[in-house]
Amino acid sequence: MRFLRRLLLGALLLGVAVLCSAIVIDRHVSNTASDFIVRPEEAPSSDAILVLGASVRANGQVSDMLGDRLDTALELYNxxxxxxxxVSGDHGSVDYDETGTMKRYLTEHKVPARNIFMDHAGFSTYESMYRAKHIFDVKKVIIVTQSYHLKRAVYVARSLGIDAYGVAADKSGYQNMEKFKAREFLARNKDFVYARILRPKPAILGDKVPITGDGRSTAKP
Incomplete structure (x- = not known):
């Protein structure tokens, strides 16, 4: 019986230690990135505006969240x-294409195709940032996403050696935000480990396509 009590106490103490560590990491990521979150008019001149993908509708239209990201990015571009x-997102299948949808939205708003680079393998925030540095040779970037997600994105980018700044795209209210925020706590911890300790390579890399070139070279045939 005494052994069981010790075992339960040990498990409880371990759980408390893990939770405390997770909270510390969450605050570290948030606080470190906060200095680099800026208003649109404060955003520095950069190599590119990185728009992180979000869901697209079955009819090929952008979701409200993705539309706000793109509109914010257009304001910065203009x-x-x-x-x-x-534009970095999930294009892992023929039937689902975040990057193509984003490019179409931008070209409909009079952005020349040569100025739009498509990262078809941005399956996660970490992979988007890793590929921005190692595939697209981005050195200084403005990241656009909603505020709940922005600090993690900026933290990962800066941890990987990109001079990154973030502009929030919170133009409206969104459904399921409490769920997104809860998941973000876990995601910050995961990406802290990835960006600061493990540095795993993404599932897909490929040849370099410098952001200084022509974005049309990134269109899938």
Whole structure:
């Protein structure tokens, strides 16, 4: 009986230690990135505006969340904060294409195709940032996503050696935000380990496509 009590106490103490560590990491990620979250008018001149993917509708239209990201990115582009877009998202199947949908939205808003680079293998925030550095040779970037997600994205990018700044795209309210925020706590811990300790390579890499070139080279045939 005494052994069982000790075992339960040990498990409880371990659980408390893990939870405390997770909270510390969450606050570290948030606080470290906060200094680099800026208003649109404060965004520095950069190599590119990186728009992170979000869900697209079955009819090929952008979701409200993704539409707000793209509209915010367009405002930065029209203010000449960066000459290129890097749209990074999930295009892992023929039937689901976040990057193509984002590019179509931008070209409909009069952005030349040569200024839009497509990262078809941005399956996660970490992979998007890793590929931005190692495939697209991005050195300075403005990241656009909603505020709940932005600090993690900026933290990962800066941990990987990109001079990254973030602009929030919170133009409206969104469904399921409490669920997104709860998941973000776990995601910050995971990406802290990835970006600061493990540095795993993404599932897909490929040849370099420098952001200084022509974005049309990134279109899938």
């Amino acid at each position: 203010a000449k904060r960066a000459p290129k877009f890097l």
